[in-house]
Amino acid sequence: ARRALIVVAAGSGERLGHGMPKACVDLGGRPILAHVLQRLHGLSRGLDAVVLVLPGDQASYDQLSAVGEQFGVAAGVPVFFTRGGSNRSSSVRAGVECLLSAGAADWDPAASTVLIQDAARAMTPETVYARVFAAVEAGAAAVVPALPVTDTIKRVHPEPHPDTGAEQVEETVPRSSLRAVQTPQGFTLELLQQAFAFIGDLPDAQVEALTDEAMIAEAMGVDVAVVPGSESAVKITTAADLAAAQALLQSSEP
């Protein structure tokens, strides 16, 4: 059985507003991507390859590939780099293609596990990666880590009220059946290859709407297993998230 990890770090970081790709943004003195990699050292003996999907601009690419190279040497894991695309799915696809051309072409697709991690979930603990690997290796073709939802979630009508312009509640979705899904999401290499063949036939607008890879598995009718996620694995999207990650970092340091 082979294990690979693809970290997608090619997002623009527009909502964070630092004028640079999110993975490059400083968190406690290091770029966000460095925090992701730092948490992988304990797993690294079992990892056959790491692929970093990086932003297209040369300065960011150079900065982040240097971070990746340092990790590869320190952890003893082969690290490969590629540039991402204009949406998340195309970045993940670039990562899978890079993995295949970097040597995974001769891996047994049914016996190889690939995890896809958002660079934006900088503080994801190693235990979550371990859980996802274990669940795929125990026979699930697609696995997502998730937490119960604590907010009450309501669905609204697609159109605002014609007179007031306010959004209108359509229904309350029973909270006990909701989960907030995180990354890393895990798949057999075989399923990932099938997934990209499947979305190859979809119109662009539908591909743009895929916010994770598990959605492709769902659309294909493949069962997706859920394992416990982590409170620490929050996604850094806004300035407030970055401040929260900073606080978490300080409180977790001795």
Ligand code: C5P
């Ligand atoms: O934009 P969002 O926060 O949903 O992005 C989730 C992850 O996907 C981030 O880690 C981001 O770097 C990555 N991404 C990417 N290529 C894109 C868009 C997002 O690698 N074109």
